[in-house]
Amino acid sequence: MDIIPIKYDPKYVEKKIYHHWMKGGYFGSYPDKDKIPYTILMPPPNITGILHIGHILNNTIQDILIRYARMKGYNTCWIPGTDHASIATEAKVVNLLKQQGLSKIIMGREKFLYHVLKWSKKHQNIILNQLKRLGCSCDWKRTQFTMSQGLSKSITKVFIDLYEKGYIYRGHHVVNWDTEAKTTLSDEEVIYKEQKGKLYHIKYQIEGEKNFVTIATTRPETIFGDTAICFHPDDIRYFHLKNKKVIVPIVNRVIPVIQDSYVDQNFGTGCLKITPAHDINDKNISDKHHLEVINIFNEDATINEKGLHYKGMDRFEVRKRVIKELFQLKSVVKIEENHNYKIGFSERTQSIVEQRLSLQWFLKMKKISIHAIDAVKNGEIQFHPSKFKKNYFQWMEKIRDWNISRQLWWGHRIPVYYYGKKNSDFVVAENFEIALKKARKKSKNKKLQSDQIKMETDVLDTWFSSWILPISVFNGIHHPYNREISYYYPTEDLVTGSDILFFWVARMIMAGFLFQKEKPFKNVYFTGIIRDSKNRKISKSLNNSPNTMNLIEKYGADAVRVGIMLRTNAGKDFHFDEKICLQGRNFSNKIWNAFRLIQSWKIKSKSDKTDISESSNIAFIWFENRFYYVLETFEKFFIKYKFNESLMILYKFIWNDFCSYFLEIIKSSGDFRSKYVYLNTVKWFENILKLLHPYMPFLSEEIWNLIQKRTSEEALIISSWPKKNSYNHDILVSFEKATEIVSQIRNIRNIKRIPYKRKLVLFTNSIIEKKCDSVILKLANLSKIVSIKKPVKGNFFSFLLGKDRYFLSEEKENIFFIKNKNDQDEIIDVIKIEREIKYFDNLLSRIRKNLSNDKYVKSVPKQILLKEKKKENDTLEKIAILKGYLRNQ
Template identity: 65%
Template sequence: MDISIKYNPRLVEKKIYDYWINGNYFSSIPDDRIPYTIIMPPPNITGILHIGHILNNTIQDILIRYARMNGYNSCWIPGTDHASIATEAKIVSLLKEKGLSKEILGRRKFLSFVLEWTKKHKNIIFNQLKRLGCSCDWSRIQFTMNEKLSKSVIRAFIDLYNKGYIYRGDHVVNWDPEAKTTISNEEVLYKEQIGRLYYIRYKIQYEENYVTIATTRPETMFGDTAICIHPNDTRYYNLKGKYAEIPMTNKFIPIIQDSYVDMNFGTGCLKVTPAHDINDKNIADKHQLDIIDIFNDDATLNEKCPSVYRGMDRFDARKKIIEDLKKFGFFVRCEKLKQKIGFSERTFSVIEQKSSLQWFLKMKKLSVPAIESVKNGDIKFHPNELKKSYFQWMNNIKDWNISRQLWWGHRIPVYYYGNGDYDFVVAENFKIALEKAKFKTKNPHIKIWQDKDVLDTWFSSWLLPVSVFNGIIYPKNDEIRYYYPIEDMVTGSDILFFWIARMIISGFFFKKSKPFKKVYFTGIIRDSENNKISKSLNNSPNPIDLIEKYGADAIRMGLILKTSAGKDFHFNEEICLQGSNFSNKIWNAFRLIKSWNIDENENIYESSKIAMLWIKNRFYSVLDSFENFFKEYRFDESLMILYKFIWYDFCSWYLEIVKPNNKIISKIVYFNTIFWFENILKLLHPYMPFISEEIWNIIGKRKKEEALTISSWPKKNIYDNNVLYCFERTTKVISKIRHIRNMVNISYKESLLLYVENKKDNKIYDSIILKLSNLTKIISVSKEPVNISFIPFFLGKDKFYLSINKNSVSRNNIVHLEKKIKYFCNLLSTIRQNLSNDRYLKSVPRELLLKERKKESDTLEKINNLKKNLEYIKKMK
């Protein structure tokens, strides 16, 4: 087989993925094996994946491939999310470009249009996942709007409603004026901005006096239903029980007292606008105040406001109101104020708090078993520190607003009759609802209509561990009993509350048990300006462009080496280059091995015998560390130890030792090399599946059932630490000799002698030193040799003398050494400057301080060794 000089992932990856699919290696059905199940966090159906999705799915693929090779019945369920707000906003925007709107199309045509659009984008997303190498069971693709999941959502709603957990109520909610829908607290992004605090006079009824209030939102004053002061504020005792007039209206509102008021903010007088502030709503409920909503759904002022302002945008209205307040003498002053403004995560419009009649899910009681399961360790978090945030949120959990004023989504299964607001039945479909309404009203001619709103997107996602196996419709079916609970959830820490917490809650409600055993939280990938990489910000590199340029394995490896559980990191394309270089290193090692010719009669050199003994022990040592890191979900560390093992131990040491000079190698050495290379490929496969499978197939000309992806994971074995110690010491000797050769510029063609004082080492390792250092002989001496030119070096307490030909030493060698000594002296000075700086010592983490102290001692040792070498070289001259 012709093996290309440079590894070309574009020629390999599609071929290998087709090979896996044709072999049906990723499918799963219940059998007698132990299941290992993962559910893909479904990406939104709104375009291409970003680099955060690539990281998340790479980690899932690593876990699923590892489990598959360890004999588990691995089932990775892929899917996409219908993303109500984001998708509808996207489609509305597309329609607008064509001069259309969803109202012009009507609900049925609009939804038909959305479905066509989603089909196209589902395929784009799945193709991207395949390009990445994701070993999903593609026969199990889920879409949160498919028939099975939709039925599950409706059944879940009805079940929760019948048990008293779902209710309809009027609450102050976060309103997105662009999407014209309510959104959850978690979907609001807060940004600190410089605003204005406006001081406005309200006239006291029947008096010529005024009370001054301070507000950031003068446009909401037409929704004021009270002015509130603190009961202990002596400044305003005289106002108790009086009324004040809202400026530019004939409306009077009471002056009330409540300890909620901050006496030190503004004037200490609070305008109470219950429809547009949750805290004001709490005061209103307590004091039985009116609730007046002054905004239309698009945040323009409505008919509750004076006619001059009706239909005006809220921010335009603010400017006009300020002008008028000044004109009529109600304006006092304004001052700058730092404030946090809420923006919609989906449309980036400024959020309004708005009183609205919505559907809510009571969460307090439902959350109790979910709190206990994490507290007692039944569900484990990686990193464990995120449990603190989880408990803070869960212990203060609020009722979940589950309705959205959209057309795209799971329509709420509520059917109204009569006056429409509170006369309704809950049913799975129109036919059942009609029968219920007839029975309830005793009216055979009753007319009903379905609620126009849809359910929050997360209401389908929180059911996934149960609903993907149809466990809500058929609670005891074979699949739910076999696959549930799933093993691992991999997700971003930013949706701990959106999704993870809610899935745990739903698992205990619908299945009376945890939905998964462990959760791995990825950190947030950020761009160069520290912004979170996301679709909405459009600040992610195109993953397919990166795969085209570097290959999927390179992207996977680069991302994993940079990430650790829960920690954010900044994406830089250089990490992909590192992965690409590693792919080429592996490929070149493979090419070298395949270039050898096997001879059954070829002698096995002593150095090769030692190398084979060492690589065996080293492999099992690496496997032990690798597995310990892996089981602790420290994927970056497990990959790093593998990276170093392949790059340095296997390629730089083992292959150099056994490499034949004439390309003819002993059969035993060759197949030993192939055996350990195949085992290395097994460890590498979860991280870099394409190149490992390609080499595996070429090496063994494998049969279909012997694909690497379904091969057996290496079993742990004992290893001899003494062998590892002796070999490591041997490599240090070789490195010292190579360093001296480079320092004095002695050609590797020139054979040298090495003298060892009181040699106690096992001489069997001498064969490796002789070969890789190009020495003629290693001679044991009792003291420093005389009548020869040499450069000494130490290894611990042992002393070595490398013979040097005087004629090979030049003035340039001395200058070179002097420059190196000067460089390290300057470095040592900088290090010591830092270590003598009290401010530095107090500010840096302990780990960094220890590294600096180690750096100091290492640099000092280098300087001393260089100075000694310089003395010897000067003597030769």
């Protein structure tokens, strides 16, 4: 027998066990028509650093699902991968190069991408190794990277197909502009924060009059882009301005006064300045009224030539100077301090986002969203929890065209080639050769040369590569009906955060119906957001995540997994505290110690079922029924994606039922154990390990291998999940009642400081736990349990369970019971009786002393003397009865 270490060493075990799994090839998957597939696509972590605690949560849940399905007999396929994360990665590399005195622009695109690829390879390896440290049982040969050649070809094909079908177009729109990364952002990549600022009231002179109209704005620097003044059609305060024009201060541009119902009459003065190039709502108004659009910002948020003498200055510096000049022109009416308003920040660079008119590539979304809405509405795709359907429908029904182009170098380059000066002088093609042919044909210039066409410098939004992942990972874009996608698609479960419901989940659903005519997955499980002590979302950008590898190094992967899973709940946020990992480690140690105890037993060479105690026999009967009850309850929660509840059921089952009760009951006072006891204990322990495996794969596999010598075909990871069986509910009720009694007795021992080795006697009028008396006797260390109908008061410890009253005697030799004249059981306290005998002896002595005194007898009335003699007889009778009690025991 192997020597079992006293202390469980997760670092040694986890490394050894993962190597064991990899060597056994247990993670791989191939299409098999005889087995049902179960597929999960990993949300690919960004290659911008190490895994944060949110990734640990997400991937632990996926591993739990895949291990459970594997043991249930499914052909499991978990596809891992990483995401190139265009904006975030480019920003990281740009900053890294800056520290080295290098510039992206000076070195050029090719050399810059060399550095990014070097970064990406390094961080891909870091992330994949961290996933392995966590215990992720992915099919590593299927590892994907969203910038891989295969996925890139799929993305190019999708772009071309959508363009040719009229879904993709190029146009001028007001977009969110990241002034640091110098690229557009989607609405979902802008984080709005409440800020205190100033509201400036500025007056504009009415053309041809000496009168003015006052507007209120938080951004006076955009005055150079004003092309109209607007008020609500129902606002009678401004009816006198109908069909008039005003003069923009500083610029002296004459602009019209218009009316639009968009205007909030209660904001500011109720009169707005319209700057179409720098506000999406202003642009919408501008389109309706055919206003001029003036862009005043450069890419870095400095003012361009439209800003006159402020050209080249930073926007916030311009704000200060413009207000100063407006004061000089006497155009400032007042300034409201501490005005609350929201400012948008880039999720990736944390810079203040600028809305800016820009020529970009867009994907029409309204039509392709219809199937995606219906699939969730009719339950074809299930959300867990379902509350997120409301958010989903709200976004989908108001969906806008998707700005898919980004002004970056790192990413999938847009397959567009320009050959002329007009905006329409371009072709869409998969490479230069095809583009040249298309350009010659479109331009009707057969002499057009390859050096006369230039490829689009922009790249596609990162999410444009991710939205087709469930299809592209099986090469379904190029070969829609190949063997792999026909077998594995649609995938089963998607585990993700609700914060990318629109970024990714909704778009994948649209892509699934658009390209595969089928949903991409059946279920979406939304994790809660993990927050820090300040209630902030834990993220890479805030750098507020604990170092996950340090946690695993300190506590072990299983401990971290269990700690997190005990706290998580579908769709609910929770605060991270390192103490949860300590709880996981304590649980690991509890299981390891239980294993060590079993392995330390000396087994009798010959023994059978008859060679066990009554309490042990009851323990096996109860534990078998308890196991099947727990299995049923565990799976009931598990299939509803209530992983924390299923784990808590298992946690209590192992800690309390198995360790605190079962092992304690079957514990023998001698050195040897019955072979029957040992084999059956191992049998149920192995069943426990099966339930435990999805949550604590390393520890469970290690014990599984040590408790019996096994071949590679008998690894726990590929063992069969326990099958459900019937159970006797009455046995569970009786045993639970017995454990409640034991718990009460143990509490009394603790409170009264009665040593456990001192035996007690229990008196009760309950019979429900009678079949478990032997268990109570052993666990509570009682000498006997006495059934009584109606106890009398005595010097006992008592407790109540339900309607049943229990009495506990500290010392068994001082307690017995008798039948009283009503045939009821009365508890007798020996010490109390002896005290009473002594009392009556003293009383008798005093009475007799009086009766033997002649002077007393002659002096008292006859009536009193008779009373004293009667008292003597009564006392003698009481002493005789009490002594009789003692003689009968």
